[in-house]
Amino acid sequence: MTMELRHLRAFLAITEEGTITRAAARLHTGQPALSRTLRQLETHLGVRLVDRSTHHLELTAAGRTFRERAAAALAAVDRALDPRSLASLPLRLGHPWAALGDLTVPLLRRWDEEHPDVPLELRRVDDRTAGLTQGTVDVALLRGEVTAPGLVTELLMEEDRVAVVPAGSALAARDTLTLADLASSPIALNTVAGTTTLALWPASGRPTETIEVTNTDEWLTAIAVGRAVGISTSATPRLHTHPSIVYRPLTDAPPVPLVLAWRSGTPTHPAIETLVRLARELVAGL
Incomplete structure (x- = not known):
């Protein structure tokens, strides 16, 4: 038979109350049902937990050892199931x-x-x-x-989009840039988590060359060394400054x-x- 939490709760109630009668009343169950639950637990463990030979119930040596384990197990379960935790x-x-x-x-x-x-x-x-x-x-x-x-x-x-270009390039000398200004350069595309795709450009004026990267560090490096230009949002300049990179407003791209x-x-x-x-x-x- 599969043991359940009710078997542990029944055993602990018996040990705390000292009699089957009081434990049954505490658990709102009948004495015969509680006695069966205790026997099922003892059968599963293969040991006698409670000595029933005296007028008052007493724990056996195995029962005293198991009481500590049962109390710890129930406390852990209660903590795990408490949404406040x-x-x-x-x-x-x-x-x-x-x-x-x-x-x-x-x-x-x-x-x-x-x-x-x-x-x-x-x-x-x-x-x-x-x-x-x-x-x-x-x-x-x-x-x-x-x-x-x-x-x-x-x-x-x-967030507004910004163009990201190598410092010292002709594009870096401009105050603002457009998608058409970037189309003649290789575009660095973060294929894992980026927001830039060739669909930003009209079909007739899309860039013909791209460089695919998989993270922000690779993307920044490709631009810094002059291999590509990129597009990001206004959040990026505030977190990623680099002496070899210049950010310029991109005037005709939709926000992100x-x-x-x-x-x-x-x-x-x-x-x-x-x-x-x-x-x-x-x-x-x-």
Whole structure:
């Protein structure tokens, strides 16, 4: 027979109350049923836990040892099933690049001040959903269209696009740039988590050469050494300065949505709603 938590609770009630009668009343069950539960537990363990030969029940040596184990096991289960205990778990915030831009540090500082009992862990994950669909983070800051199924999104803002070009190039000498200005150069495309595709350009004027990279570091390097130009959002210049890279406003490209995303239909971290409210508050203050 499979043992259940009720067997442990029944045994502990008997040890605490001292008689089957009082234990049965405490558990709101009948004495015969409680006696059967105790016998089932003893049969499963292969030892006698309670000495029934005296007027008052007494634990055997095996019963005293098992009492400690049963109490520890039930305490662990109760803690695991208590939703309040989840509040102390770290809240893992993923992002593939740029996080919340120049609001990243204010977000982390405000969180530490207002919610010291819930660590907020910022994790960069080079993935389209920053590890959200794999379960490695609880919530993610994502840019562009979010197409992965089973996710809930909250729009925080729309970021302007910027052109990213090598310092010292002819393009770097311009105050602003257009998509057409970039079309004659190789375009660095982050194929894992980027928001730039050739679909930004009209079919008749698309770049003919691209360089594919898989993360932000490779993307920055390709531009810095003069192999390509790139397109990003206004959040990137604030987090990624480089002496060999220049950022210029891109005047004719649509903005990029920035969203907070989390999984739907499964148990989620109870602090996600609090994080959403704080992020909205910080964005509203811009």
